[in-house]
Amino acid sequence: MKILVVRLSSIGDVVLATPLMRCLRKKYPAAQIDFLVREQYSSILSQNPNISNLILFKDNVFELARWIRKEKYDFVLDIHNNLRTCLMTFFSGAKIFRYKNNSFLRFLLVEFGINLYREKLPVFKWYLKTAEPLGVVYDNEGMDLFIDNKIKDLLSQNLKNGSIGICPVSVWGTKRWPKEYFVEFSKTASQKNNCDVLIFGGKNDFDFCEDIKKQVGEKAKNLCGLSLQETAAALKKCRYVLSNDTGLMHMAEALKVPVVAVFGPTVEEFGFYPQTENSKVLSKKYNCKPCSTKGSEKCPVGDFKCMRDISVQEATANCAAYI
DSSP states (O other), rough: OOEEEOOOOOOHHHHHHHHHHHHHHHOTTTTTEEEEEGGGGGTTTTOOOOOOOEEEESHHHHHHHHHHHHHOEEEEEESSSSSSHHHHHTTSEEEEOOOOOOOOHHHHHHHHOOOSSSHHHHHHHHHHHHHGGGTTOOOOOOOOOOOOOOHHHHHTTTSSSSSSEOOOOSGGGGOOOOHHHHHHHHHHHHHTOOOEEOOOOGGHHHHHHHHHHHHOTTTTTEETTTTTTHHEEEEEEEEEEEESSSHHHHHHHHHOOEEEEEESSGGGGGGOOOOTOOOOEEEEOOOOOSSOOOOOHHHHHHHOOOOOOOOOHHHHHHHHGGG
């Protein structure tokens, strides 16, 4: 049997696909199970033993469509379900199952405050539902993230165990807990626990995180710009991670690192809240929530209360359980 799973991006969504891959492998241990993903996110899955082959997407839609048809897959699980993935897989000759993304339900909730969600399922369980026709069931083992041992050993030489991690960035401005809150939290936590604070982000976030590092002091380390595998190895050094709603939050959860997640404009119904027993969510309820499906640059009502009302003291108290 040959199965192709398609999820092109992004960090969090690719990590959230790992329970599906593991459960597929348990159901069909001898099958060829391939995964199609954008090249820049492929290292998240590069060490995953449940995947037979990684197929890299480089914006070559029609070339890949021909290749997929030539491979003669028996089944395609499209858990991205956008125009590109539909074009690439429509003529595959395989039986195709596509992810139900609930976009209409999100639209009703954001635009009109009408909540027609019947259940609050995390996104990874919606991915698993795509494979139900194949008899795949969830094994309750969470997400996976496998780290290259060479990278793990290299990072061990430079970073201490028992550090505190913070993920102060996000693609959207309304998903960012205020910078000054992260600074105050990090100063207090590092001094109280005599430990390093590791600051995580992408290459484009370096200056933003460098400013936090300078304000926190010598205990802070700016790790923006590491590869995804290196970032995973560094996250594993943390006793816990305080994070915005970001892909790195899901990486930490997959590594079984406790997460305290700060959620502002989005709600649990969208499926991206942390799920492990060791994770906590800091979120306030307001009539204006959710104001968007994915976040926005500025607060639509101008006060940004959903984030500003989550205090440093509240975050500190919730993180204290992991010391």
